Amino acid sequence: MALLEVKNIKKHFGKTEVLKDISFSLDKGEVLAIIGSSGSGKTTLLRCINFLETPQAGVIAVGDEVLFDGSDPAKKKDKEIRKNRLHFGMVFQQFNLFPQYTVYENLILAPKLLAKEKLKAGETYMGESSYRAAVDKIKEEAEQLLEKVGLTEKRDEYPCNLSGGQQQRVAIARALALNPDVLCFDEPTSALDPELTGEVLNVIKGLKSSDSTMIVVTHEISFARDVADKVIFMADGVIEEEGTPQQVIENPQSPRTQAFLSRFNRFSD
Amino acid sequence: MDFLTVTNELLKGFGQNCLLFALTLLMAIPLGLVISMGSMSRIAPLKVFTRTVVWIIRGTPLMLQLMVVFYLPALFFEVNLERFHAAVIAFVINYAAYFSEIFRGGIEAIPKGQYEAGYVLGMKKSQIFFKVVLLQVVKRITAPMGNEIITLIKDTSLARIIYVAEMLLTAENIVAQKVIVWPLFYTGVYFLVFCGALTLLFRFIEKKLDYYKG
Numbered sequence: 515m516a517l518l519e520v521k522n523i524k525k526h527f528g529k530t531e532v533l534k535d536i537s538f539s540l541d542k543g544e545v546l547a548i549i550g551s552s553g554s555g556k557t558t559l560l561r562c563i564n565f566l567e568t569p570q571a572g573v574i575a576v577g578d579e580v581l582f583d584g585s586d587p588a589k590k591k592d593k594e595i596r597k598n599r600l601h602f603g604m605v606f607q608q609f610n611l612f613p614q615y616t617v618y619e620n621l622i623l624a625p626k627l628l629a630k631e632k633l634k635a636g637e638t639y640m641g642e643s644s645y646r647a648a649v650d651k652i653k654e655e656a657e658q659l660l661e662k663v664g665l666t667e668k669r670d671e672y673p674c675n676l677s678g679g680q681q682q683r684v685a686i687a688r689a690l691a692l693n694p695d696v697l698c699f700d701e702p703t704s705a706l707d708p709e710l711t712g713e714v715l716n717v718i719k720g721l722k723s724s725d726s727t728m729i730v731v732t733h734e735i736s737f738a739r740d741v742a743d744k745v746i747f748m749a750d751g752v753i754e755e756e757g758t759p760q761q762v763i764e765n766p767q768s769p770r771t772q773a774f775l776s777r778f779n780r781f782s783d
Numbered sequence: 784m785d786f787l788t789v790t791n792e793l794l795k796g797f798g799q800n801c802l803l804f805a806l807t808l809l810m811a812i813p814l815g816l817v818i819s820m821g822s823m824s825r826i827a828p829l830k831v832f833t834r835t836v837v838w839i840i841r842g843t844p845l846m847l848q849l850m851v852v853f854y855l856p857a858l859f860f861e862v863n864l865e866r867f868h869a870a871v872i873a874f875v876i877n878y879a880a881y882f883s884e885i886f887r888g889g890i891e892a893i894p895k896g897q898y899e900a901g902y903v904l905g906m907k908k909s910q911i912f913f914k915v916v917l918l919q920v921v922k923r924i925t926a927p928m929g930n931e932i933i934t935l936i937k938d939t940s941l942a943r944i945i946y947v948a949e950m951l952l953t954a955e956n957i958v959a960q961k962v963i964v965w966p967l968f969y970t971g972v973y974f975l976v977f978c979g980a981l982t983l984l985f986r987f988i989e990k991k992l993d994y995y996k997g
Contacts, residue, residue, distance in 0.1 A: 624905060
């Protein structure tokens, strides 16, 4: 059974149809790369999955829990949406770290707020039922995450003192701190200098080996080919082609995919 | 009339300026925040109404507003406001309108990505405002607020127009009674010292918030 099921998502802004009936599914531990030219709807799709945009129609389900159903208004309530967002983590193109907090504080801010809220409601957080114990656990995990993204020594720096690549690695750790089921990346290296993209891509590669389920919207075709289990090529709001990297990137069938990839294939080995 | 007596008399007057200054700040800042929320509201009629009020307040002289607040209730409703109370009301409304625009600018300047980052981390709107956005807004509005607050202490002397016994009125009375002119110019010293202190205070706040950028 698929971990993430996305069915018949439709989204339009005014008269512009951005997503025309998008469906796909993703198994646990799989990495999905979404490629396609600008304006093809990749980012909007990712934003719909994270409930930053509300699709007009469609279903989003994680496991056997339906998180969004375009025909069910009860699923569009703020409180419901906020809870559902926690199934997903999101890493933005522009990092969006909180500038007034240190790296470490960026990591623990949201988990602490969530722990407080859950314990107040009589639930547990990470198996802990006292706030102090929960915070200890959050802190411990934050240190581990910093180590994972290789930024332990930057723990007490403010984001403005970090390079773009380091900031993006903090953003990845921050998203992981809430233990999402699916981690989404919206062009995570597009705002970075070419020499900094490698360190971010390496962190994402490292996450794959630790079995995280991920969706990566990217222009890094070679990265998609090497890391993804599944590739979707989007054009004009539809999935033009989908399959393994071997199928979609090395042997594309649709003329549009071929045209998009021709530039890449010409330069690659 | 010797120097010490004048200094003392003027100081009494300046006490009124300071009191008006403090009361205005205390009330105009929260009221300004409420007005800024109104002018950013998604409810169109509320937004239009708030922005119209702000336009009227910012578009007419404070001196005129002082007279309106003090004389109109007496003329039409036979309500006699105390002079100082009328001054406080006029100042609070006037400064709240200016503050609201500073707050609006500060809040709207925060990148959308800050809110979105909060949302995807499961934070509530109120948590995002208080834990993420607010300090960034404070940092952005420190300089314009400093300007406005320095203007406020000097503006308090406008209350003279409805005969609040503030420093300038006190000085004018001394000038008229004793036929000496220097006390009028001497009032400038009080304002200079007060504004100097404010400038230092705001420099300190800006320095305190200088530990991060963005």
